[in-house]
Amino acid sequence: MVLRAPLACLLLSLSLAAAPGAPSDPDRALGTVLLGPIDVAGPTRDTSCSAVEVAWGRFWVYGYRSLDIHEFDLSGNFVATHSGAIPPTLQSYAGGMEADESANKLYVAIGGDNFLEWDYDPILGSLRYNRTFLVPGVGNAKALCRNPATGSYFAKDFVGDIYEFDIQSGVISNVITSSRVSACGFGWDDQVPSIWVASAPTTAGTSVLVEEIDPTTGMTSGNSFVPLSDPWNIGLTAKPGGADVFDTGGTAAFAMIHLNNPTALVVYELKPSIRPILTLANFVAGQFATMTVDNASPSGVVFFAYSLTGGGPVSFPAGTVLLSPPIQLLPPIPANAFGQAVFPVPLPPGISGIPVWIQALDATSMQFSNGDVVVIG
Secondary structure (H helix, E strand, O other), rough: OOOOEEEEHHHHHHHOOOOOOOEEEEEEOOEEEEEEEOOOOOOOOOOOOEEEEOOOOOEEEOOOOOOOEEEOOOOOEEEEEEEOOOOHHHHHOEEEEEEHHHHHHHHHHEEOOOEEEEEOOOOOOOOEEEEEEEEEEEEEEEEEEEEEOOEEEEEOOOOOOOOEEEEOOOOOOEEOOOOOOOOOOOOEEEEOOEEEEEEEEOOOOOOOOOEEEOOOOOEEEHHHHHOOOOOOOOOOOOEEEEEEEEEEEOOOEEEEEEEEOOOOEEEOOOOOOOOOOEEEEEEOOOEEEEEEOOOOOOOOEEEEEEEEEOOOOOEOOEEOOOOOOOOOOOOOEEEEEEEEEEEEEEEOOOOOOOOOEEEEEEEEOOOOOOOOEEEEO
């Protein structure tokens, strides 16, 4: 680890900035916008974008008329378009995409029992269309998700039942009655587990709803939020498109396509954060260690600090520092749009056996993370 001059005074000044009575960033609530709206039609020149999947560190957006899959990074920047030799006869609205990351497969449900299979190349970071296949019985599936614990897939049309099936054999293992929810997109939350669904209004005058359902009964849990009705504030109500649930580093987020002009991608909070969470990995002499903070303020600034003498505690106005003086402060690290900050640290050789106490500070919300201690291997 690169040791720096003691900078406890800077940590103190940052802490004092939150006291007394200084406002702090409140916990993010269910449905808080974390990212977006992102224009997915403009940079791709594709007005038929309808589905989204988060996999391999990217957003993948499907155009049901172009039959292309568009790649965006997790900050919403357009990266590339991936095309395949797909018959134009398969042009059909699709809200369902799902990846099996371990198998490097991406699937698109296009209705009429039809699915598209794309292969992901982890070396090139590219997609290649592989085949079209049938899962007889699922019908015009528009929403698609996968339970990673069992490998089962779940699909649903706007109306009708939910089908649980094996995508390789095409065997339907379960049919869950869920006629009340009009599904436009599914996302699997493996922290519960449950399915979050972008649901179109079933009666006039009601709003689009994102709600959680039990995958075994099809019943709603009572957890729901209303997404943006007009992402661009142009007086045009957006219809819901495809969706996905993904892990932002310990918490879950909901990515959703809004069929508007232009089509928008918006990411919402599902699991409100409580405080920054610090995790440590690969503290081995002569290698790069990694310090990661999750649940920080989106696009904020995070400070990492450490001590070689102990884990405190030392009281500051903003909270308790779990480090003993002298405290060494490292350079600030920006958090991404999902509140994650990653700091790779080169550890010099010959320091095995040394204990290091580490803590982080979200300089935007003025919240301390948990403290942790690691013995360098």
